[in-house]
């Protein structure tokens with residue numbers, strides 16, 4: 469299997485570093501003038517086995533392409549480059565729901581590249597941890613069991629352990645939705661509301677994740693696996709998370725660099741629209757969407773969430 473990573477941000481670069489321990493990897497990016505150290509992944513020098521290129525036709529000669537682009541950029545990228553991508557094995561790492569089409573990456577890929585094999589690589593993994601070779605376990609989801617197994621073996625390393633799933637919908641929803649809840653958890657901590665409030669928001673957030681995912685056809689056990697609960701735990705508890713830090717800035721009234729990729733902000737809006745279409749109530753996600761747009765104060769958001777009608781758990 470020949471492998472290229474498309475998207476030379478923090479995660480694409482980290483995956484290239486990890487997979488280069490197994491063999492040659494091509495890393496494609498729009499702007500690659502930074503040489504062997506990507507500013508999005510500071511302190512990491514790309515090994516010789518990684519070929520960095522800005523030439524998409526060259527990169528897409530590989531049969532397996534890992535798409536490491538932000539979710540809101542993926543649709544346009546696929547539309548622009550479908551001729552180079554269709555027919556390949558396309559593995560998405562994006563953790564978000566497209567705001568205009570209200571679908572996850574797998575359906576975006578399938579509609580733009582109908583002859584491609586679609587897979588999703590997701591789970592608890594900070595780019596910096598993967599690049600440093602720290603032990604990490606992820607989910608590789610592919611509807612085709614044979615192809616899924618081949619990918620699982622080709623993309624695993626001694627420190628990057630992939631578990632296989634055929635539930636692509638569940639795997640990608642877990643990764644997208646946990647980012648929304650991480651913003652909520654960050655907000656709680658930034659506002660100084662305490663560890664107990666964070667535990668409450670994570671737990672009730674997880675209830676929203678499982679409810680929406682079930683409506684969209686995900687398997688419950690996928691949500692309790694690495695791609696759901698696993699990534700939720702990581703992202704809601706670490707300042708390494710950009711979604712958590714974004715929420716923390718909202719909660720503490722601090723500035724936040726708008727150039728940072730924060731998937732949960734647009735995904736909260738997408739989820740709110742999706743929930744309305746499905747007549748499903750997701751109060752935390754709805755509040756995150758409003759907080760992220762500055763449409764509600766933290767105080768009013770918390771008051772609203774705490775004073776909803778009392779209900780059964």
Ligand SMILES: NC(=O)C1=CN([C@@H]2O[C@H](COP(=O)(O)OP(=O)(O)OC[C@H]3O[C@@H](n4cnc5c(N)ncnc54)[C@H](O)[C@@H]3O)[C@@H](O)[C@H]2O)C=CC1
Pocket residue numbers: 475476477478479480497498499508536537538539541544545561562563564593594595596728729731
């Ligand atoms: N950073 C992390 O620890 C992890 C990130 N992810 C996911 O991976 C995805 C990418 O995230 P990061 O690499 O961290 O973001 P990043 O912000 O570090 O990099 C994004 C990259 O995408 C490129 N890009 C944006 N639009 C593009 C386009 N139209 N064509 C070509 N390139 C384009 C940018 O130039 C940039 O290099 C996100 O969905 C994120 O949730 C998943 C696991 C871990």
Ligand SMILES: O=C(CO)COP(=O)(O)O
Pocket residue numbers: 563591592593594595647650699702703708709710711712729730731
């Ligand atoms: O998805 C991630 C870890 O699994 C990275 O989270 P952030 O995008 O919040 O940094």
